[in-house]
Amino acid sequence: MKYRLFIWIMWPSFLVSILAEGLLFSIVHPAELLFFGHHPNISDEGIYTIGFFVIWIFCSFSSALTAYILPGINADAKNSDKSLI
Incomplete structure (x- = not known):
């Protein structure tokens, strides 16, 4: 269940x-x-890469928060184990 989550x-x-x-860099x-006040001494591809990972971190925090506050994830796992008995 951990890996699925x-x-x-x-x-x-x-x-x-x-x-x-894609939207940001367009x-x-x-x-x-x-x-x-200074332009970073990084290539454009490096800025794209860093930007992607920063955006991915923020999006994953949002998804993790949604999964955390979603009711019933643990309850469903416990109930499915009981239904097998």
């Missing part, structure tokens, strides 16, 4: 982060980004 959290967040990065070019 992990996949339930990571897979949707991965898909949404792909869409979010509006903002990495050459236009400034961090504390």
Whole structure:
């Protein structure tokens, strides 16, 4: 059940982060980004990669919070074990 929950959290967040990065970097070019008034000395591909993982982390936190507050995940697992008896 642990691995299934992990996949339930990571897979949707991965898909949404792909869409979010595509939307973000279709509006903002990495050459236009400034961090504390300076342009980072990273290639455009590096900025795309870092941006993807940052967006994926935020999306996975959102999915994890949803799974945490969703009622009945543990109750369903316990009830399915009892139904086998």
